[in-house]
Amino acid sequence: MKVRGFEIAKGYEKKVAHMPQRATPGSGGYDIWPLEDKALMPGEEYAFFTGVKAYMQEDEILLINIRSSYGIKYGLELCNEQGWIDSDYYGNSDNDGIIIVKVRNSGIKPFLIEKSKPFAQGMFVKYLKADNDKPRKEFRTGGVGSTDTKFDKTG
Numbered sequence: 001m002k003v004r005g006f007e008i009a010k011g012y013e014k015k016v017a018h019m020p021q022r023a024t025p026g027s028g029g030y031d032i033w034p035l036e037d038k039a040l041m042p043g044e045e046y047a048f049f050t051g052v053k054a055y056m057q058e059d060e061i062l063l064i065n066i067r068s069s070y071g072i073k074y075g076l077e078l079c080n081e082q083g084w085i086d087s088d089y090y091g092n093s094d095n096d097g098i099i100i101v102k103v104r105n106s107g108i109k110p111f112l113i114e115k116s117k118p119f120a121q122g123m124f125v126k127y128l129k130a131d132n133d134k135p136r137k138e139f140r141t142g143g144v145g146s147t148d149t150k151f152d153k154t155g
Helices: 068-074
Strands: 005-008 030-032 038-040 045-049 052-055 060-066 076-078 083-086 100-105 111-113 120-126
Touching (some): 060 068, 060 076
Antiparallel strands (some): 030 120, 060 120
């Protein structure tokens, strides 16, 4: 039985050179690599596809952050400040659950994101549910942003 981990997303089988991996035994996050090289000018944003998806238990999420050294030294940041990959995002009908990391260069110099170097990290985290928890939707029907669309239970 699979508990949590990473797989190559459909359509990316020959494009992924690095699967997410911890750098050291004490690392909490799994380093994540982009599929392409891209120079980001100051103020520029870009969505990097990783070619991988994550599976986990129902009461877990995968938190995505930019590598701390990239933020501290160069001013790179995630456009959504922190990415959340829900357990039901895995294998969705829109994009198979591929992890997409949108980055902004808020620094003062151009910065090169390289496919040979990890640029983000993911950490699996358990979460708790409130008493009388009632999700707005019965199940996920798509990929990025799909839970913002028509509510199944409340109209």
